[in-house]
Amino acid sequence: MNDKCKIRVADCATNLAVNGISTVIMNYTKNINLNRFEITILAGVPVEENYRSECCRRGVSVIALPARKTSSIYYYLAIYRNLKGKSYDIFHIHGNSATVTLELLIAAVCRIPVRIAHSHNTRCTRSFVHKILSPLFPHTLTHAFACGTDAGRWLFKDREFQVIPNGFSTDQFRFQNDLRRKIRQKYSLDGFFVIGHIGRFNSQKNQPFLLEIFRHAADVSNNICLLLVGNGPDYKKTTELIKNHPHKDRIIVCKETARPEEMYAAMDLFVLPSLYEGFPVVLLEAQINGLPCLVSDTVTREAWIGNQIRYLSLLESADNWAEEILNTKPLSVEDREKFYSRHLPRIGEFHIKNNVKLLEAAYLSAIQDRAEKHISSYQEDLS
Secondary structure (H helix, E strand, O other): OOHHHOEEEEEEEOOEOOOHHHHHHHHHHOOOOOOOEEEEEEEEOOEOHHHHHHHHHHOOEEEEEOOOOOOHHHHHHHHHHHHOOOOOOEEEEEEOOHHHHHHHHHHHHOOOOEEEEEEOOOOOOOHHHHHHHOOOHHHOOOEEEEOOHHHHHHHHOOOOOEEOOOOEOHHHHOOOHHHHHHHHHHOOOOOOEEEEEEOOOOHHHOHHHHHHHHHHHHHHOOOEEEEEEOOOOOHHHHHHHHHOOOOHHHEEEEOOOOOHHHHHHHOOEEEEOOOOOOOOHHHHHHHHOOOOEEEEOOOOHHHOOOOOEEEEOOOOOHHHHHHHHHOOOOOOHHHHHHHHHHOHHHHHOOEHHHHHHHHHHHHHHHHHHHHHHHHHHHHHHHO
């Protein structure tokens, strides 16, 4: 398709670091039909170099903006400079609060006809700014997307929104016993019941509570250990807690991994005690790998695949969480291997190859919707 005929999309995010929103953006960017859509990613720093390289290979432009948190004025000015006069058809901003109002307002000033706000969570950290901007927010967007129903209701209230699931390559996370043997041997995990957690180290993921849970469980059992995988703003704080943990010799921290499927394979139970979640892809990945999962009841039920999730309230004590862990029996290799095929229809709902078509259709529908409204408004002016 001629470049002039392509639909031009400006994808915008606070940053393109290794986190949930960036993963979603990259999964869709790597699979969208670039013969039909021209994608430019506008993201505040930091921008993960691997993401930049992947986009470059695909012919997707990545424009690094000043940091939104520390250089706000320059961040917004950079967005304006990169949108003004560029004839974008769609501005697609990712976030979890009404703080995206300012980016949407800039896109409106730059006369971008389709302005999409995409909700990725069920709570935000900047609650005061969110409250201040909430009255203006609905007037700056033309269309609303959300990773799930709960995330949509949180940000858009009674406004209509479209759910675009956090699609990914689901077959990558199918359980493989050779990966299990490899990682368990690497970290000397043979004979241990491995409690696992993969997630960004921040207040939302609640790692300090997980360490407390593990303390109670490890007090009772000598053959359990904890495997933590991730990075983030609270990484140093969390590792300091581990240094003073009574069972620190049974806690393994893997800062980052390019092969999370290996880590899931090595685990016997996945624990996610998050304070809140929009639509946790890690929970889908863990289930697809055939893992039993123990998660807080604040996590959306939309992430359910099979019958291997148990929900527990964060009002319950760490001791009660530990008891749930101690009552969990590891699944056999055979059961984990069969989980994928047994739940293939449900798993397929999250495959990126299916969901990218949903996003493409949503883009086309939004453009058609705006064109029809423009024609209707023009006809009213004539009459």
